[in-house]
Amino acid sequence: MTARAAATKGRKAFVTKALPASKQRSLAGKYAWWVQGLTLTAFAYAFMGWLNESYLYLWDNPIWLNRYTEYAIILGFGVWRILAEHNPYTRKRLIVLVSCVTVLWWLIPWLFPFFEPYVGYLGTQPAFPSLHTPGTLTFFAVLGAVLLFGRRIICGWNCPCVGIRETVGFPFRHVTPRGPWAWRLRHTKWAFFALYVVAGAAVLTPLNSWSSAFVGAFALIVVIPYFASMLASPVIGNRGYCRYLCPYGATFGLLNRVGFYRVDFDRHTCNDCGVCNNVCDMGIPVLALGRAKGRIDVADCMGCGRCVTECGKGSLAFHDVRSVLAPAVRRDRSRLRAWATSRGKAALAQEAVFAAVLLTVLVGSVWLSSAVGTANELSTDLWASLCLVH
Template identity: 60%
Template sequence: MSVTAHEMKLEHPLRHMPRQLTATQQDSLPGRYSLAVQVLSMAAFSLAFLGWLNEAWLKLFDNPFWLNRYTEYAVILAFGLWRIRAERNAYTRRRLLILVTAVSVLWWGMPVLAALVEPHVGYPWKTPIFPSVHVPGTLTFFLVLVAVLLFGRRVICGFNCPCVGIRETVGFAFRDRSVRGEWAWKLRHSKWFFFAYYAGVMIVTQYPPTATSIGFVGGFYALVAVTYFGSFFIAPLVGNRFYCRYLCPYGATFGLLNHAGFYGIQLDAAKCNDCRRCEQVCDMGIPVWQQGKINGRVTGIEDCMGCARCVVSCPTDALEIRDVRNLFKPTLKQNASHLLKRAPQPETPRHEPAARPAAERRNDWQEIYVRPSLADIAEQASRCLDCGVPGCRNACPLENRIPDWLQAAARGDVIAAAEIAHATSPLPEVCGRLCPQQRLCEGGCTLAEPDRYPGGNAVTIGAIERAIVEHALEQGWQPAAAAKPLGKSVAVIGAGPAGLACAERLARAGVAVTVYDRDTRIGGLLASGVPSFKLEPTVLERRESVLHTLGIEFVLGVEVDMHRMRALRTRHAAVFIGTGAQRPRTVDVPGQTRAGVHEGLAFLRAVKADGITLDGRRVLVLGGGDTAMDCVRSALRLGASATVVYRGTEAKLRASKREAKAALEEGAAFLFAHKPLAIEGAAQVTGLRCATPEGERLIACDVVILAFGFVADPPAWLVAIEVETDADGRIRIDAQGRTSHPTVYAGGDNTHGPDLVVTALAAGRRAAEAILADLGHGTTTHARRYADATVSRQTP
């Protein structure tokens, strides 16, 4: 059964604020490991397997002392010491120390140095009735059963099992490959077949051996051996705990005692913030959050191995372990704070970047927000909960690795943070400035949930994204160089966000890219239509320099006509069209031809060219989007008194709250529920007649700016080259940006209509990946490999 946070309304507010240590900082989330570590892990296990196989079955050579059935334990010890040294989570480090010590002493040291005759009941077979591979003696086994009944399966699986030992040490590099999901959870019942077989062995061994029973018992040992070793060799595909989850008969035995005994994991719904990190860290694939929210406890406890990763990764102490000790000490809380031996840390409040005083910024064109210091960045980034299901990343059209670069920023490594940000975004410093984070990444942040955090408490993702890139570039960092040239070239028409994203991904993969644009600067609307107080020109100039280092050639100030388009198709393997949507949307408001009426984009371009003055003028801006906010704030800086006239209510204002708030602070007025009927005046504008809920109203003005948005304006030559468009002039593409022409691709506003910068960037990146695939270079581009490499962890 699946359940969502929206289906669960809490009766009590959150009482315990999140802790300032993320799951990744605690080493509880699965990490990515380098190929070298993975190869070393497989080689070490293969060596142990070879020693066991030859001594137990093949007998092809005399096993040396370093290559026999005990080599597995030596490998566990070697990798275990490595893991213990690298482990940063205090509780997991203690557990690993106990596990490696117990396996080394009980399963390796004692059999070699002090071999004892194992006690048994029933008939003494060739091997003890309970396999010596896993349990050192029959009586010990029964004592273990009692301990599991009292304290849970963790007594053996968490602290004294060689199978877990080798998977927690040698196999740890494959932890992030664990299969998850509903079907993977249902398959867990397969272990009951092996348990039934095991129960049969325990019964058969109470009677004198026969040929049939010997074959029955021998078949069990052979099956255990095949599944035990075979499951490790497929660990790169299915994760390190496949045997424990689906095949282990002994784990199934202990799992039944988990249910019958005192062990359990409880969830306090009032503390849970639905980050679902507990499910992401569970190597056994238990739906901890789902079961806990529904039942108040983990019901699939038979699969819990007692590693406590879910508990120690919980940022709010919502999860706690229960066992027999709670009968005698009801107040015992074995939560993350208890297991990690730390006191709850105080909440770090959300602090947005400071804005310069409105009176000051209204008189200049500089960006209004003060860039935070490295210390401020680290403090705010540390607020990230590192959710198991990151809502921020899911809400981002680029699927930015936000938790990864927040983690790097939290530890003060802005270089690593910038590298991770660039792995998925070609213009992170632009997105940090212009994206409406409140309804994208920050809106998806777990801390933004209004039911728990009135007013919103999301991590300041946008401000951090902008700042890490700025600081990294100032420190001399440059994005990764392009890959080895592929011998292919692509033309990109349009140097706006979509075109730049496509060009950057192609160049990074080794494609020779030439970008054409009719403007003399790169950026498209970023350069011509976004005011300097939101995006300073130096930002795009610096980005152009960075793109040049990738080998991208820019041909600016050139209009691509039919003749040039034909030449580009002949010269290049593919052509990408990212011309945007810059034609003003027409509205039925009479009087638009009067002097003093300006179209929004033309007005913003004139402002940037210093071609307009508005001292003492009364300006009305019609529209309610971000373009309207840009126009009204620009008019204020030009000395006008400016008012936004919007036909809808304040609640339906399409502009981001941040932009509307800035406009209001700077002196803009807002008239809501005012539908423009006509622009009045003779030759010159004198007023605007509007329909309001109280009736018609005439508003005196000197200037009217129409900011109703834009529509696609496809080049006339598209039809000639057989590129299809829809009725609104948008280019028809598939999900990857392919047009009806086999070598022509498109993306951005000219395909999906006017939208956000980040959606145009995502469209350009998808088209680049499609171009690479169609050119025969697959979907695993240099850019994607770079993205994986930047977040790989080099220690086990």
């Protein structure tokens, strides 16, 4: 039985189909010079949007030259990528990714902003993008989701960084550095992670001049490499920032290690073709890790699913909390059905309504008490600078 068959037995929703051999394409070819030029221009334009909103203030930060410019660019290039993508799983992922960036990161914050009750509401930062901000409710909700489903919740399906790098940056996938030295370099991200932890601690403590200066500096430490790595894509590939610099990715990666997520590897069916190594934009030595451990459970896996879907032998399969719960649910399904029948539809509906009301009151209370109880003194400028990272 292959890893995929074993991992997905009886769970159709979680199956990621391997592509037929005729449709497999391990790496994109080299794009024409004008496509690469267009890509770099788009990266530079996104950078100018951030620069204008943060420092230049030209034309009063119009929508075509502010933080939202990046998201509009992602939408434009995203449509191109979705239409061009040959892998059904990746196409589906791109549709979700581009939709999330467009709706959650751009349209809602721009047109109907609502604010975090904790730290974000004092600044100009609408609620959803504050998922990168330590201390916000969204931040903790995302950590919980990553624990259950892996880093791909953000890094695979819902982050402007992956959005711009997988749409605009696609023409530079082929230069992704691979091999032992490129893999060893991944540890650089822990230095940024350490800064992130200190900045997070500064945010969660009463503000003083030291923490203010530190968080401001941290924002620059993150933002400058974020945009610089885009412009360096012709050398470091489209995922350079996620691989070597991103402290958020490191945080989520840690949860990859302690949570439910991993990629299972079947040593018996694998024919050592190496396709999985070649398709991984994070430069993970999938084959070597799989052979050694029987799974890929490294902090660096952002769960794009390219290796899983491009493996012609079905030797790779996702594993997350669903893999743990599904057997139990299957086992108890008939018992649950019998219980539901004995309760009757009217009683079940009544209990569902009661549970929904209870949950709403509970969540509303936590939210409100958080809003009232945290008269934090963080300045608007400080939060604007920290949150403009994404």
